[in-house]
Amino acid sequence: MDKILINLLRQFNPETAHNISIKLLKHAPILIKAYKDKSLELDIAGLKFANPIGMAAGFDKNAEVFNSLAKIGFGFVECGTVTPKPQFGNPKPRVFRYIEDEAIINRLGFNNKGVNNFLSNLVNRNNFYSPLGINIGPNKDSKNFVDDYINLINHVYEYADYITINISSPNTENLRKLQNKNELEELIKSIVSSIKDKDKQKPIFIKINPDENIESYKDIIDLVNKYSIAGLVISNTTIQRDRNLTNEMQNETGGLSGKPLFNQANKILELIYRETQGSIILIGVGGVSSGHDAYQKIKLGASLVQLYSAFAFQGPSLINRINKELVQLVKKDGFNSISEAIGSGV
Ligand SMILES: Cc1cc2nc3c(=O)[nH]c(=O)nc-3n(C[C@H](O)[C@H](O)[C@H](O)COP(=O)(O)O)c2cc1C
Structure with missing residues (x-):
């Protein structure tokens, strides 16, 4: 079933294929039943x-x-990135798809319908019981x-189980500068003060890029500790291009995701887990396409794992496959239990 679907979607350019997938998930009957096992259950944040x-x-x-997913x-599910307008x-x-390399390059630049539309869709939240992250x-x-x-935090706060501050997309000019120590401290201070009087304290994550030097990650860790931020999402797409990649990929600007990102994102994950030793929550993302990949991230310190590109290449049955393998x-x-494996490889 997945193979037919994937081959059909490959007839379209990647962005159209994505839009069709969203329509199918929204309107077509969901024939897959989520695989469940007690040993995979977790209590995080x-x-x-x-x-x-x-x-x-x-x-x-x-x-x-998010319901269908x-x-x-x-x-x-982490929805977004949503912007105010x-x-x-x-x-x-x-968006560029490299099937042989199981990689994607995108320079979408936060295309989205804005926060008001986003909130109108969240009325369907009532019957959604899995944790929902909102990436802003x-x-x-x-x-x-x-x-x-x-402004976004104030809009989405009551609907989110956790909020991710995206400062790592390579496709919005100057966004990644927010990862610099002074800028990041200003941002985190403002965020912390904007939520301190809310009834319920919800976890805030910061999504970082995989292209910084070690000192910069250490600065981020210091600030996350100083202001009691729940954790980090490691990582967004990379602007680096491995020399082994095809020429086509070397030349296209944007963020690279999928298989070629796996080792690079894992290096940063491991580095940050070594520095923090479980004091903050790490969500590992980048290049996961099997249960084995997901498990590797968990052993390197990720409490949770995310994926995107492999879903586009392998289709919806991938998720049950990964969970069974786990x-x-x-x-x-x-x-x-899977929670016992967190960080066990470091
Ligand atoms: C087409 C595309 C669009 C993306 N858009 C966003 C986004 O809006 N916000 C965000 O934080 N990350 C975005 N990402 C990055 C993913 O969330 C993820 O960090 C990255 O793709 C690495 O995971 P993967 O290798 O499993 O795809 C996007 C990735 C792709 C491929």
Whole structure:
């Protein structure tokens, strides 16, 4: 079934194929039943997860299909990136698919329908029981990025189980500068003060890029500790291009995801886990396409794992496959539960 679907979608350019997938998930009957196993259940940041595999941000940008994604087996879904105003993004074509390499390059630039539309879709939240993350980012033409984040937090706070601050997309000019120590401290201070009087304290994550130097990651860790941020999402797409990649890929600008990102994102994950030793929550993302890959991230310190690109290449049955494989790997290592495996490889 997946093979037929994938071959059909490959007839279209990647962005159209994505839009068709969203329509199918929204309107077609969901024939897959989520695989469940007790050993995959987790309690992280006060939230209950049926399994550690989440849909990464960027797939469900407008919060249209989070229910369907949970039905096909995802343990959680991160919607967005949503910006305050609707935004077209960069000129098309802006998504490039490399089937042989199981890689994607995108320079979408936060195309989305804006936060009001996003919130109108969240009324369907009532019957959604899996944790829902909301990933937020500023508009391209914003006069003040920090104001955009605070405005978004105030809008989405009551609907989110956790919020991810996206400061790592390579496709919005100057966004990654927010990862610099001074800028990041200003941003985090504003965020912390904007939520301190809310009734319920919800976990805030910061999604970082995989292209910085070690010192910069250490600065981020210091600030996350100083201001009690729940954790980090590691990582967004990379702007680096491995020399082994095809010429085509070397030349296309944008963020690279999928298989070629796996080792690079894992290096940063491991580095940050070594520095933090479980004091903050790490969500591992980048290049996961099997249960084995997901397990590797968990052993390197990820409490939760996300994926996007492999879903586009392998289709919806991938999630149950990954979860079944995880159950076997947990057993093989003699653990009773996936949570015992977190960081066990470091
Ligand atoms: C087409 C596309 C669009 C994306 N859009 C977003 C986005 O809006 N916000 C975000 O934080 N990450 C976005 N990402 C990055 C993913 O969330 C993820 O961090 C990255 O793709 C690495 O995971 P993967 O190798 O499993 O795809 C996007 C990725 C792709 C491929």
